[in-house]
Amino acid sequence: MELKGRILRFRYSRDKDGKTERKAAVYTKDEHNIAAGDVDRDAAYICSRLRVEGYETYIVGGAVRDLMLGNKPKDFDIASAASPAQIKKVFRNSRAIGRRFRLVHVFFGNKIYELATFRSVKDGTDGNTFGSIEEDVLRRDFSLNALFYDTEQELVIDYVGGVEDIRKRIINPIIPLDAIFRDDPVRMIRALKYAAMTGFEIPPALRNRIKADSRLLEAVPPSRLTEEVVKILNSSCPDRIVAALDSFGLYQYLQPNAYRLMEKKKGFKQQYMASLEALAKNTDENKCALRAVIEGYVEANTDWTEAMPELFRKTFFSARRFMIPISPQRRELAAALREIFAEHGITVKKTRSLYDGRVFYEAGPRAGDGS
Numbered sequence: 001m002e003l004k005g006r007i008l009r010f011r012y013s014r015d016k017d018g019k020t021e022r023k024a025a026v027y028t029k030d031e032h033n034i035a036a037g038d039v040d041r042d043a044a045y046i047c048s049r050l051r052v053e054g055y056e057t058y059i060v061g062g063a064v065r066d067l068m069l070g071n072k073p074k075d076f077d078i079a080s081a082a083s084p085a086q087i088k089k090v091f092r093n094s095r096a097i098g099r100r101f102r103l104v105h106v107f108f109g110n111k112i113y114e115l116a117t118f119r120s121v122k123d124g125t126d127g128n129t130f131g132s133i134e135e136d137v138l139r140r141d142f143s144l145n146a147l148f149y150d151t152e153q154e155l156v157i158d159y160v161g162g163v164e165d166i167r168k169r170i171i172n173p174i175i176p177l178d179a180i181f182r183d184d185p186v187r188m189i190r191a192l193k194y195a196a197m198t199g200f201e202i203p204p205a206l207r208n209r210i211k212a213d214s215r216l217l218e219a220v221p222p223s224r225l226t227e228e229v230v231k232i233l234n235s236s237c238p239d240r241i242v243a244a245l246d247s248f249g250l251y252q253y254l255q256p257n258a259y260r261l262m263e264k265k266k267g268f269k270q271q272y273m274a275s276l277e278a279l280a281k282n283t284d285e286n287k288c289a290l291r292a293v294i295e296g297y298v299e300a301n302t303d304w305t306e307a308m309p310e311l312f313r314k315t316f317f318s319a320r321r322f323m324i325p326i327s328p329q330r331r332e333l334a335a336a337l338r339e340i341f342a343e344h345g346i347t348v349k350k351t352r353s354l355y356d357g358r359v360f361y362e363a364g365p366r367a368g369d370g371s
Contacts, residue, residue, distance in 0.1 A: 056080065065166065138159075141190060188210045195244060230328070304346075
């Protein structure tokens with residue numbers, strides 16, 4: 001991305017003494033290069049509706065970054081001055097989620113848009129109180145993800161030099177280095193993910209802090225690690241992200257059993273990475289991404305001559321233990337295993353108990369068994 005000309009517009013506010021001070025750079029469409037036609041229409045409509053109701057609202061985060069880089073965003077997240085209750089009042093097709101900090105999902109057909117209320121910094125960078133846009137930007141992790149896009153005026157609002165960092169192709173933290181990972185260790189995973197996705201550089205101070213703080217990931221709940229792994233597998237470059245995490249010594253906290261096999265079993269790492277590379281090249285929207293991180297283990301630890309129908313159940317629980325602390329949804333794990341079994345000529349049928357409605361999977365005879 002190449003910026004055109006000098007920044008001519010700024011956003012101002014008053015400090016605690018009542019003096020006017022410059023707060024944010026404002027980039028016009030000729031400077032940020034985002035084409036309005038590339039912005040999701042439903043996301044723009046949500047912003048417009050909330051603005052009509054009097055709530056300052058923007059597209060934020062990775063979507064703005066991707067649009068500026070000329071890439072197609074996978075999601076369009078939105079930040080607003082409206083509270084979750086106010087958002088739900090405007091959009092009946094919505095629901096509030098989250099316990100620590102309430103978010104709202106707005107539904108348009110099969111699309112989901114995540115709306116967050118501006119957050120305050122009065123309780124630190126991981127607090128749960130609402131605030132202003134000027135506070136909210138200080139809660140975001142890295143400058144390239146801290147840009148706000150005004151869909152009506154086609155402006156990018158930049159409080160933290162994110163546009164300049166995108167131009168320089170560098171990952172810069174917003175939160176001070178002595179606090180950023182202590183407050184939320186998952187930010188280490190995100191930093192390496194963003195670097196792998198964009199090809200941006202991680203500066204030495206940030207690299208050193210990630211390596212020094214890596215053990216903080218041991219305390220992250222399995223649910224959050226699972227969420228990050230799912231995002232990685234469904235990204236455009238899971239192979240590059242996992243390679244980056246492994247090079248920094250972080251992947252051992254996401255997949256410790258896989259990491260141990262990479263260290264001890266000859267050829268396992270090559271096979272594991274090859275599965276991730278194949279996933280990256282797979283353009284099928286119905287692909288089962290989870291398969292990439294279990295097929296090497298399943299192939300090496302399944303006795304395909306074993307009698308049916310217990311083979312699938314046994315393999316399912318073995319694969320589930322292998323993935324700890326990651327805990328994917330049962331149906332996702334079952335779908336991945338069904339694909340692997342199918343390649344061995346084994347059809348796995350899904351049945352539902354008439355007694356309590358629970359779902360069971362049962363491996364049928366192999367193709368050609370005649371049984």
